[in-house]
Amino acid sequence: MIERPRGTRDLDPDEMETRRKIEQNLRDLSTSFGYREILTPTFEHTELFTKKSGPDIVNELYHFEDKGGRDIALRPEFTASVIRAYNEGMRELPKPLKLFYFGPSFRYERPQSGRYREFWQFGTELIGPDTARADAENIALAYNCVKNIRLDEFELRVSNLKILDQFLQENDIDIEKRQDIYHKIDKEELEEVSEEYSLGSKLLDFLNMELDEMSNILKDPEPVEYLKEVLDLLEYYGLDEKHLKVDIGTVRGLDYYKGVVFEIDADNLGAEKQILGGGDYNLGDIFGIDISSKGFAMGFDRSILALENEGKLPELDEMDCYIIPIGEESFEYSYEILRELRSKNVITDIDLMGRGVGKALGYADKNDFKYALLVGGNEVEDKSVTIKDMHSGDQKTIGKDEFVREVDEKWN
RNA sequence: GCCGUGGUGGUGUAGCUUGGCAGCAUGUGGGACUGUGGAUCCCCUGGCCCGGGUUCAAAUCCCGGCCACGGCCCCA
Numbered sequence: 001m002i003e004r005p006r007g008t009r010d011l012d013p014d015e016m017e018t019r020r021k022i023e024q025n026l027r028d029l030s031t032s033f034g035y036r037e038i039l040t041p042t043f044e045h046t047e048l049f050t051k052k053s054g055p056d057i058v059n060e061l062y063h064f065e066d067k068g069g070r071d072i073a074l075r076p077e078f079t080a081s082v083i084r085a086y087n088e089g090m091r092e093l094p095k096p097l098k099l100f101y102f103g104p105s106f107r108y109e110r111p112q113s114g115r116y117r118e119f120w121q122f123g124t125e126l127i128g129p130d131t132a133r134a135d136a137e138n139i140a141l142a143y144n145c146v147k148n149i150r151l152d153e154f155e156l157r158v159s160n161l162k163i164l165d166q167f168l169q170e171n172d173i174d175i176e177k178r179q180d181i182y183h184k185i186d187k188e189e190l191e192e193v194s195e196e197y198s199l200g201s202k203l204l205d206f207l208n209m210e211l212d213e214m215s216n217i218l219k220d221p222e223p224v225e226y227l228k229e230v231l232d233l234l235e236y237y238g239l240d241e242k243h244l245k246v247d248i249g250t251v252r253g254l255d256y257y258k259g260v261v262f263e264i265d266a267d268n269l270g271a272e273k274q275i276l277g278g279g280d281y282n283l284g285d286i287f288g289i290d291i292s293s294k295g296f297a298m299g300f301d302r303s304i305l306a307l308e309n310e311g312k313l314p315e316l317d318e319m320d321c322y323i324i325p326i327g328e329e330s331f332e333y334s335y336e337i338l339r340e341l342r343s344k345n346v347i348t349d350i351d352l353m354g355r356g357v358g359k360a361l362g363y364a365d366k367n368d369f370k371y372a373l374l375v376g377g378n379e380v381e382d383k384s385v386t387i388k389d390m391h392s393g394d395q396k397t398i399g400k401d402e403f404v405r406e407v408d409e410k411w412n
Numbered sequence: 413g414c415c416g417u418g419g420u421g422g423u424g425u426a427g428c429u430u431g432g433c434a435g436c437a438u439g440u441g442g443g444a445c446u447g448u449g450g451a452u453c454c455c456c457u458g459g460c461c462c463g464g465g466u467u468c469a470a471a472u473c474c475c476g477g478c479c480a481c482g483g484c485c486c487c488a
Contacts (some may be wrong), residue, residue, distance in 0.1 A: 001461085001462090003461085003478085003479070004479095006478085006479065006480090049488080052488070053488045054488090056486095057486095057488070059413090059486090060486070060487080060488085076488065077488050079488075080488080107486095107487080107488090109486070109487075110413075110414095110484095110485085110486085111479095111480085111481095112481075112482075112483080113481075113482075115487085252488085256488090270482075270483085271482080271483065271484085272487085274487080277487095277488090297488085324447090324448090326446065326447055327446060327447090353441095354446090355446095356445055356446060356447090356448095357445085357446080357447050357448050357449085358445055358447090358448060358449065359442095359445085359449085360448090360449085361448060361449035361450085362449050362450075363449085364449070365449050365450050366449090366450085372448085372449080374447065374448075376446090376447055377447090378447085386447085386448095388448075388449085390449075390450090393448095393449080393450095395448080
């Protein structure tokens with residue numbers, strides 16, 4: 001038997017409805033922030049991703065040689081593609097350029113809870129302005145994305161990489177070791193870093209300081225002041241303080257992140273609990289341009305898992321009308337009703353199996369129809385329809401035209 | 413890639429230790445029921461993840477693979 005490939009999923013109608021609703025939330029919210037959707041190809045030249053993230057990530061890619069001998073990779077994320085697309089055809093667009101995207105990405109990793117080989121990402125890019133207000137706008141949208149889908153147990157950690165850079169520089173640590181150090185900090189191996197670079201307790205102490213203290217200690221407090229400015233600006237957006245945390249140990253291990261960075265964790269997830277990450281970076285190097293971009297990517301599947309764990313998945317819609325023709329002589333009239341209702345965008349279905357009224361009602365019940373419409377000889381006779389409210393069980397017979405008018409007024 | 417646990421009708425499970433007729437529940441379809449659902453009763457449908465080995469005999473024991481789950485590595 002052929003089964004689905006490792007790390008992939010089939011999404012059933014209930015799941016799809018849930019996902020579409022949450023997706024719609026994110027689209028509407030981003031649109032309200034002035035962002036507009038773009039879509040890039042599902043596959044790119046492998047080089048795009050290796051240039052962005054280093055040669056080692058080839059191991060994590062789905063890639064192959066196509067019939068023309070090109071080295072092609074399924075996108076492991078959108079950021080590189082978006083910047084590529086920007087460079088290739090959107091450079092002349094006015095700044096700030098605000099873009100969002102949504103779609104599947106692919107990584108060849110070992111699947112586990114909340115991690116699939118085909119997974120969905122929602123994300124944004126804010127291209128052009130390199131200002132504290134742009135950083136704040138970026139963070140505010142990220143926060144609201146999580147908030148808007150009604151997730152409640154999450155933590156947004158914010159940092160400015162330049163603060164740690166400054167600290168390391170002032171402690172005479174070669175900036176080339178930055179990546180190694182940040183990587184270890186990310187893994188919370190603080191003691192190893194302190195030991196390896198002879199920092200004693202300085203690093204740990206520093207990370208535990210309030211921003212004002214950091215500012216006093218550093219010879220150049222500008223990075224701290226910048227972060228404070230961003231935080232002040234965030235107050236304009238009405239973020240709930242309880243979700244917000246300044247954590248200078250929040251690092252995103254990659255070279256192209258430069259300034260303010262942030263991550264969001266969902267507390268109720270297991271090992272894979274980060275649902276969103278982003279910040280300020282410059283990918284222009286790949287294309288020989290200098291362009292600032294601030295964005296974030298949100299793990300759609302993980303976010304839904306977190307929502308599910310909180311019991312906050314949106315409710316599924318009901319269907320409207322299920323028509324039950326009683327006897328073939330009522331077919332013509334039944335289909336007339338069906339056509340009229342459907343033309344008014346009422347979600348209407350009709351029994352296709354010739355089932356008895358009892359079984360047909362059972363079907364309507366299991367499929368969450370609001371109303372069952374019984375249409376037999378009597379109804380055909382006087383151009384009426386018998387409507388059964390599937391919740392209350394109440395039932396009445398009214399003229400067909402009256403019913404259609406009523407439904408039209410109520411639902412449209 | 414590494415460590416661990418597991419895989420029996422569509423779904424959930426019993427059976428596995430001690431090899432010997434694969435059982436139950438639920439769901440789907442049909443009937444009781446061609447004018448009234450969420451109920452009841454009946455019938456049908458449908459399964460031992462795959463491959464190899466041991467054995468008279470394997471769902472059961474052994475080996476390999478695949479897949480899922482928990483964790484590690486990684487996490488753009």
